Amino acid sequence: MRYGMVIDLNRCIGCHACSIACKIENATPPGVFWSRVFQVEEGKYPDVKRSYIPRLCMQCDDPACIKVCSTRATYKDPLGLVRIDESKCIGCKACILACPYGARSLNEGGDYFSTGAPWGEIEESHEVGTVSKCTFCSHLIGKGPEPSCVAACPTGARHFGDIDDPESEVRQLIKGRFGFQFHPEFNLDPSVYYLPPKGSILGVVFYTLESKERKE
């Protein structure tokens, strides 16, 4: 059993619904994004293309962030998810630098609401000066709903499930549609796979090959 996500780059329209849904669900403070959408421009005028890449914590099997954390604030929970115990984090920022996916943010304080957040409880659990990141909405796992970004995606670009199960939807998608991971050269084995947009499947094959070359 290993939780994972598949993001279909063909379907993402860059609407940021996932970013907002994540902010609402997890009440992250200003400047902290557990889920975000990046824009990429490819090509040269007049032959240009803009594409969107949603990103979140890749929940690596062998995470670089755990290796550099000297406080044991970053750990793997019983579900196999990479989690941060904010009460143990000293804010040295080594993990932010070590993560090749830019999944982590430093909570530099601040509040969206002058009178305190209406969420109360969750907001209080974010400690100023510590590092945080996506948890795959682990508080929802087993309780029915999917992670908030998956539920919020209006185009159905995100799929959540067990990537170890060969019969699961996510595994079938990875197998059938050339699912790939970013930065395979770091050997971190991320649990988030991307389905390449139409027409760039060859590009993805080259990306993977090039990364493997770099690794060697």
Place this chain on the structure above:
Amino acid sequence: MEVQVERQQYWRWKIAFYLFLAGTGAGAYIVAILADIFYPEATYLSKAGVLLGIGLVILGIPFLILDLGRKGRFLRAGVTIKTAWIGRGFYILSIFTILGVIHIGFWIWPFKFLETGNSFRLTLEIVNGLLAFSTAVYTGLLLKSIKSIHFWNTPLIVILFFISALSTGTICLLLTSIKYLLQIRGGRSVLSFLLSADLLLIFFESLVLVFYLSTMYGATEASEKSVSSLIKGDLKLLFWGGIIICGLIIPFALKVIEVSYPGIIGLVVVSSIFILIGGLLLRYGILAAGVQVIPLLPNCR
């Protein structure tokens, strides 16, 4: 799919000061131990070096703590040393500082008997010398362990920081003991030896720096961007003005003048100060140029 990159914004001046002070302190301590073993007449030199080395390392620690998001929890940095260099550094620096304070304690009255002709002192010196070596090397290993920044993830950075630590440590020791060395017999030759040794170190440092930058320029897209930002990007003033001219060229030029007109102590002092500034800016430049490999640029920052 193009891989876009951005420079890290998290480890800046405070970490640069910390790396510089820890490296310089460790360098000064190593030189002091070497002076004590090979040149025992110069007790002043070795004592000044020990005091200076420990002092600088202690001075550097607050910079690291100030950089933390939760300063009050800094003791947690030592929870695990399995793979984390921050944790390993925590112990290297702590033990080095504690042993150093014990070493300094030998000079104080009730413990003075431990100092003279005693194998205990020599053992302590060697053990702490190794810890000083570890401190200097650790400043490079800390950066090397960050694999997602290709510019740092190379053994060359460890060698570069180590040579720079020795060089700035020597020069710091020279600066603090210059007044004494001028008063004693043969002091002037010691001074000249230290300065020459330091310029030799700077020469090696320049070679390593050139090798490091040229290797990194050709290594990956991310490391090429790092080098470009130093030699022709927005860090070029700091690189050419601070690291190359201030830290390498001026000290050499002043040495040439000093050879022709010996005895101008002002020149030695000035070139030493330039070397120290160069050492600090080298740390900062390498930190600031660290490009993190992130697949894509954020548009929501």
